[in-house]
Amino acid sequence: MVTDAEARLALSAALQRVARWSGAETVIQSNGKAESVVVPTPAAALAIARQLEFAARAEAIVAIRRLRGEGRSWQVIASLLGFDSLSDGGVVNPARLAFDYAAGLPRPPLFGPPQFVWVCPECAEVVGDTGPVGSPRQSQRGHSDGCKRLAAEVDAWDGQSAAEMRDEGT
């Protein structure tokens, strides 16, 4: 795993590189030692950092699409996103939070329930994923008839639901 310090170092290098490429406005900043460094102005740094933020999010979404395609659950993705270890302990449903992070808010013009789209490697169809709620038969629309991947996920879900009902019955 990348540490926070390593991520900050990589980001700082990327910010400096983009500033040079784009000819961003710079200022000379003293670093407290003998030499001074040329850095982007705060306005240029903000604009570049925001673009890097968009680019990082786009990379995260591509990775999540691939993970869902590989059959990783929203729970596993939540763990990779660090949502199951948030320090405030206030996350009731990390899997749902991971879905919301990936799918985003309802969008105009329909404002329908958010969907996260990925390609099923088994049936090669585009799946509209509505998140970790209910049976995969309802939450993963678009698989072809007889898709083995969907059938396996539905079987797993049915088994889990039956186990939960047994637990509640005791």
Ligand SMILES: [Zn+2]
């Ligand atoms: Zn499928």
